[in-house]
Amino acid sequence: MADSSGSTTSSGSSPDRRNFLKIGAGVVGGLVIGAGVGYLAKGSSTTTTTENMTETSTSTENMTETSTVTGPTTTSTATVTGPTTTDTVTSTSVSTLPGTTSTETSTVTSTATTSNTSQIAAQQAELMAYSGVADALTTIQVNEANVINAAANVIIPADSNGPGAAQAGVIYFIDRQLWGEYGQNGRIYSPGPFIQVGTPGPLTVNSPVGPITYSSGTQAGIAWGAPQRYEYGITMRNFWRFGILSLQAYANTAYGGNFETLSAANQVACLGDLFNNKPTTFGNDVSGGAGISPVDFANELFYMVWCGFLMDPMYGGNRGMVGWKLTASPGLNSGNFYGEGETPVQRATATTPTILGPVSNAQFQQSLKISGVLSP
Amino acid sequence: MSTTITHPSVDVVIIGAGVMGGEIAIKLALNGNKVVALEKGPYWNYATDFAISKYDEWGAQTLHKFDAPVVQQTNTQRNTSTQFAMPLRREAFRTALGFGVGGAAHHYAANYGRFDPWTYAENSNTVSRYGAAYLAAANPNNDVQDFPFTYNDYLPYYKDHEQGWGVTGPNQNPVCPNSTFPLPNHPITALGMAFQAAAESLGINNWPNPTAIASQPYMNQYGVQINACVYDGYCSCSGYPCETGAKAASDARTIPPAISAGLDLRTNAYVYRIDTSPTTGLATQVRYYDAAGNIHLQPATAIVSCIWGFLNPWMMLVSGIGAAYNPTTVTGSMGRGPNEPTGAPTRTAAGTLPIGMNNTVWAGNAAMGSYSTYDFANDNFDHTGVAVPYIGGTRNTYGGTASSPGLIAIAGAGSAANIGSTYKAAQLNRTQVLKQNVSASGAGMQLPQTTHYVDLDPHYVDIYGDPLPRYTQDYAPNSANASNDSVRLWTPVVQKMGVTITTGAAVVPGSTHEVSYGIHIRGGIRIGSDPSLSALNKWQQIWSGATNVFAAGEDTEPVGSNEQTGGTHPAAVTAHAAAEGIMMYLKSPGPLV
Ligand SMILES: Cc1cc2nc3c(=O)[nH]c(=O)nc-3n(C[C@H](O)[C@H](O)[C@H](O)COP(=O)(O)OP(=O)(O)OC[C@H]3O[C@@H](n4cnc5c(N)ncnc54)[C@H](O)[C@@H]3O)c2cc1C
Numbered sequence: 001m002a003d004s005s006g007s008t009t010s011s012g013s014s015p016d017r018r019n020f021l022k023i024g025a026g027v028v029g030g031l032v033i034g035a036g037v038g039y040l041a042k043g044s045s046t047t048t049t050t051e052n053m054t055e056t057s058t059s060t061e062n063m064t065e066t067s068t069v070t071g072p073t074t075t076s077t078a079t080v081t082g083p084t085t086t087d088t089v090t091s092t093s094v095s096t097l098p099g100t101t102s103t104e105t106s107t108v109t110s111t112a113t114t115s116n117t118s119q120i121a122a123q124q125a126e127l128m129a130y131s132g133v134a135d136a137l138t139t140i141q142v143n144e145a146n147v148i149n150a151a152a153n154v155i156i157p158a159d160s161n162g163p164g165a166a167q168a169g170v171i172y173f174i175d176r177q178l179w180g181e182y183g184q185n186g187r188i189y190s191p192g193p194f195i196q197v198g199t200p201g202p203l204t205v206n207s208p209v210g211p212i213t214y215s216s217g218t219q220a221g222i223a224w225g226a227p228q229r230y231e232y233g234i235t236m237r238n239f240w241r242f243g244i245l246s247l248q249a250y251a252n253t254a255y256g257g258n259f260e261t262l263s264a265a266n267q268v269a270c271l272g273d274l275f276n277n278k279p280t281t282f283g284n285d286v287s288g289g290a291g292i293s294p295v296d297f298a299n300e301l302f303y304m305v306w307c308g309f310l311m312d313p314m315y316g317g318n319r320g321m322v323g324w325k326l327t328a329s330p331g332l333n334s335g336n337f338y339g340e341g342e343t344p345v346q347r348a349t350a351t352t353p354t355i356l357g358p359v360s361n362a363q364f365q366q367s368l369k370i371s372g373v374l375s376p
Numbered sequence: 377m378s379t380t381i382t383h384p385s386v387d388v389v390i391i392g393a394g395v396m397g398g399e400i401a402i403k404l405a406l407n408g409n410k411v412v413a414l415e416k417g418p419y420w421n422y423a424t425d426f427a428i429s430k431y432d433e434w435g436a437q438t439l440h441k442f443d444a445p446v447v448q449q450t451n452t453q454r455n456t457s458t459q460f461a462m463p464l465r466r467e468a469f470r471t472a473l474g475f476g477v478g479g480a481a482h483h484y485a486a487n488y489g490r491f492d493p494w495t496y497a498e499n500s501n502t503v504s505r506y507g508a509a510y511l512a513a514a515n516p517n518n519d520v521q522d523f524p525f526t527y528n529d530y531l532p533y534y535k536d537h538e539q540g541w542g543v544t545g546p547n548q549n550p551v552c553p554n555s556t557f558p559l560p561n562h563p564i565t566a567l568g569m570a571f572q573a574a575a576e577s578l579g580i581n582n583w584p585n586p587t588a589i590a591s592q593p594y595m596n597q598y599g600v601q602i603n604a605c606v607y608d609g610y611c612s613c614s615g616y617p618c619e620t621g622a623k624a625a626s627d628a629r630t631i632p633p634a635i636s637a638g639l640d641l642r643t644n645a646y647v648y649r650i651d652t653s654p655t656t657g658l659a660t661q662v663r664y665y666d667a668a669g670n671i672h673l674q675p676a677t678a679i680v681s682c683i684w685g686f687l688n689p690w691m692m693l694v695s696g697i698g699a700a701y702n703p704t705t706v707t708g709s710m711g712r713g714p715n716e717p718t719g720a721p722t723r724t725a726a727g728t729l730p731i732g733m734n735n736t737v738w739a740g741n742a743a744m745g746s747y748s749t750y751d752f753a754n755d756n757f758d759h760t761g762v763a764v765p766y767i768g769g770t771r772n773t774y775g776g777t778a779s780s781p782g783l784i785a786i787a788g789a790g791s792a793a794n795i796g797s798t799y800k801a802a803q804l805n806r807t808q809v810l811k812q813n814v815s816a817s818g819a820g821m822q823l824p825q826t827t828h829y830v831d832l833d834p835h836y837v838d839i840y841g842d843p844l845p846r847y848t849q850d851y852a853p854n855s856a857n858a859s860n861d862s863v864r865l866w867t868p869v870v871q872k873m874g875v876t877i878t879t880g881a882a883v884v885p886g887s888t889h890e891v892s893y894g895i896h897i898r899g900g901i902r903i904g905s906d907p908s909l910s911a912l913n914k915w916q917q918i919w920s921g922a923t924n925v926f927a928a929g930e931d932t933e934p935v936g937s938n939e940q941t942g943g944t945h946p947a948a949v950t951a952h953a954a955a956e957g958i959m960m961y962l963k964s965p966g967p968l969v
Contacts, residue, residue, distance in 0.1 A: 154796065157796060161797070161800055181439075182439075186447070187468070188465050188466050189463055189466075190447070190465070191836060195460060201459075208834070215458045216456060216458040219462065219891070220889070231465075268795055268796060272792035307434065310782055314432075326806075327805065327808075328804075328805040328806070328808040329807040334606075334608040343607075344607035345563050347607075348609070348744065349563045349564065349565050349745065350566070361432065365428070
């Protein structure tokens with residue numbers, strides 16, 4: 001009795017979206033839709049738009065150990081000295097939100113030995129060899145980069161299933177995010193108070209009408225409960241900074257060396273400890289001494305590494321579309337980019353899968369220019 | 377220094393230009409009323425905002441660049457009233473609210489559904505068939521209420537809305553009696569076909585799912601020309617707007633003709649207050665900020681709030697309209713009865729279909745290709761003798777919707793076990809899903825309980841300094857109990873499809889807690905027949921005091937539903953009742969009931 005009305009299934013043909021762009025975009029409902037001014041900048045909010053597989057960047061790597069990063073909301077200065085480091089990270093966040101100006105001061109003392117910058121240079125060379133693109137870090141410090149790169153390679157190693165995080169340029173994805181809106185909490189609700197998931201009751205919290213006591217504390221954290229919350233009164237940029245330094249310190253204390261120098265098994269064990277909240281001091285002195293929960297940092301690291309592996313190459317990672325090759329994602333190929341001749345409907349209804357070559361956003365835009373839809 | 381600008385008075389102010397705002401705007405504008413719609417977001421440009429820049433998983437789906445920014449306003453959430461409520465801080469980890477003309481429909485999946493006749497009187501139908509004790513056992517602290525109108529009362533509105541929206545679907549679906557959808561179905565996927573054949577052979581009713589995505593070029597009754605779907609798959613996954621306008625949103629259906637008929641639409645207009653007269657109690661004007669921070673005063677004879685996601689009750693509470701719900705005394709109706717089904721505990725029972733499936737990434741659209749049955753949903757089977765009492769049932773659909781590589785990143789996080797080559801190997805060809813996972817269990821209905829409510833948070837404020845809405849809710853036992861029993865009902869069909877099912881342990885009510893919200897936010901400003909139980913009467917009007925204030929949206933619905941996909945459209949239908957109520961009010965001001 002299926003579909004007893006006899007209503008028909010629509011025909012399988014549908015326009016390629018590139019054709020649609022030629023014929024009708026912008027004219028919807030018979031009216032030309034006008035653009036408005038968004039509350040936040042509309043459209044792409046990324047910090048970089050370069051993604052050209054054949055482009056070679058000549059910019060030099062940021063090797064300097066003191067950096068001043070000025071963004072719309074944050075000024076932060078990181079000073080890193082010596083082979084044995086004392087990192088003083090002071091940052092003043094002047095939020096545009098009323099009543100939320102805060103000053104963060106944190107001192108993280110680590111016994112870590114600052115690694116030779118040749119390691120990051122080696123990563124660069126590897127990356128260059130793989131994707132033909134040299135690149136520079138904008139925000140991540142060299143000593144941080146060593147840890148991030150090593151951790152990223154532990155999370156997604158190069159193996160028989162293809163390239164890993166380093167070849168994919170995951171660190172550049174993370175770097176550009178930390179430089180931009182993500183690093184500055186541009187899309188995070190940032191006012192306090194900051195109270196972690198799973199805080200037991202009774203819990204007393206001040207309010208404009210006086211202190212209020214909650215007998216049951218806060219909701220217990222479940223997977224992704226904690227990162228969704230982000231109960232830290234600091235920018236993501238500093239969350240990463242403190243997290244990396246603390247990971248490095250923990251690697252030294254628990255495994256006797258810098259993270260990037262540990263054996264593969266110890267690197268896995270060390271990251272696993274973070275997931276299991278084993279380090280007892282971590283991100284110390286952050287948000288009034290509460291520190292960062294190691295599992296929160298581990299989750300963020302894992303998440304951003306995989307995003308760097310899988311997001312469009314225009315964001316700096318997924319170089320050579322290696323992430324999409326692993327997962328068989330077509331990217332922007334809706335069935336006919338390389339002349340495969342498959343309609344989107346055929347793709348959607350097929351019982352025999354075909355794996356299409358991936359297409360990046362840049363390639364797609366390029367094709368629009370060639371076909372005259374976009375002006376070059 | 378911000379300036380204060382006072383505008384000339386109008387008949388009606390509509391707050392929010394999403395699905396509901398559009399539905400009401402076109403009706404009032406065609407009726408000749410002077411209407412202003414105020415929308416906090418932009419008027420998206422389909423060419424430059426969508427066609428070129430939407431193919432961006434990181435920006436659109438993960439950072440939610442098209443969605444309401446949490447830095448402007450978010451909400452707090454907790455499970456019980458003895459907990460401190462935590463704010464939802466990151467858009468990346470929530471399914472975000474709508475933003476801009478068109479609202480959340482820009483990133484919805486566009487599954488279409490009506491509520492069936494039973495759902496309109498869920499409470500009394502349950503009591504009359506199974507008894508009050510059964511209902512009390514199924515839903516402790518039960519707060520399900522009947523709709524003030526019946527299915528048949530709403531039927532003309534359904535038809536009108538479906539014409540305007542350009543809905544595809546099969547006709548004569550017995551759970552939606554009297555349906556004539558204007559457009560034919562989308563192509564059915566292989567999985568949909570497999571389900572259809574199995575259901576057919578077992579004598580189970582089955583239909584292609586209706587969608588609010590045009591399958592063919594179409595012109596609606598307002599003269600709006602609608603393009604057909606291009607099936608490129610960048611559709612929903614909670615972030616992708618539709619550049620062709622095939623997926624229904626008010627800026628591609630109702631708003632353009634409303635503007636032609638005289639609607640004054642103002643974007644970047646964030647309404648933060650409805651002012652009321654201390655003498656009459658009636659609303660006098662709304663206050664809003666423009667993008668430059670100037671304050672605007674817009675007086676009106678009637679005001680309708682169409683801002684989804686706890687925001688309708690929030691607007692009333694910050695404006696002092698209606699009686700705030702008190703969970704201790706169970707009195708007051710503003711903020712009462714929210715029920716959000718997303719993420720409810722679901723028993724696992726699944727296997728893989730031995731056919732290749734090519735539809736799971738970047739192909740098709742968010743809603744297409746599915747077959748479904750309602751035989752195990754609502755009250756379409758006898759619940760007498762179920763092991764643990766529950767109401768409603770489950771509804772699964774089989775078809776496959778567009779998926780997304782980035783979900784891998786989220787799915788794997790949270791576990792040390794996912795570090796390294798083993799997890800990576802599991803992602804090989806992942807987005808192509810060669811063997812389709814098929815489930816023989818579903819999520820049960822989430823039901824309103826007297827312990828659940830929306831109020832104003834005492835600790836956190838939005839960017840303008842107003843308190844955030846605070847949401848107190850946990851999953852009611854009904855959803856877990858129904859999910860456990862669903863395996864019994866669905867297993868034969870899925871086995872018939874050739875799938876070997878592995879069934880997980882029963883889920884325990886109370887073991888999974890609500891952490892987020894997103895897809896359907898019902899209740900909080902409910903309609904009903906009893907002013908002590910509902911915030912609004914059947915014309916969606918505030919019962920007394922500010923009787924020139926109306927509201928529309930899923931949050932006006934007083935029931936739980938199996939139509940996980942359909943809270944929106946039944947609400948669009950009740951929005952027509954609001955439009956009629958407003959017209960009646962303008963002719964003859966006062967309480968309409
Ligand atoms: C990921 C996802 C998938 C979904 N899938 C489906 C589906 O498949 N089928 C289905 O039927 N439903 C689905 N839904 C639900 C559906 O999107 C909503 O029910 C529907 O969009 C709500 O319509 P509305 O008009 O009430 O609110 P919205 O569409 O959200 O519109 C409200 C508008 O008000 C504006 N606004 C808010 N606050 C203010 C203010 N203070 N001042 C001025 N303007 C303001 C907002 O910017 C917005 O444009 C889904 C939702 C999500 C999030």
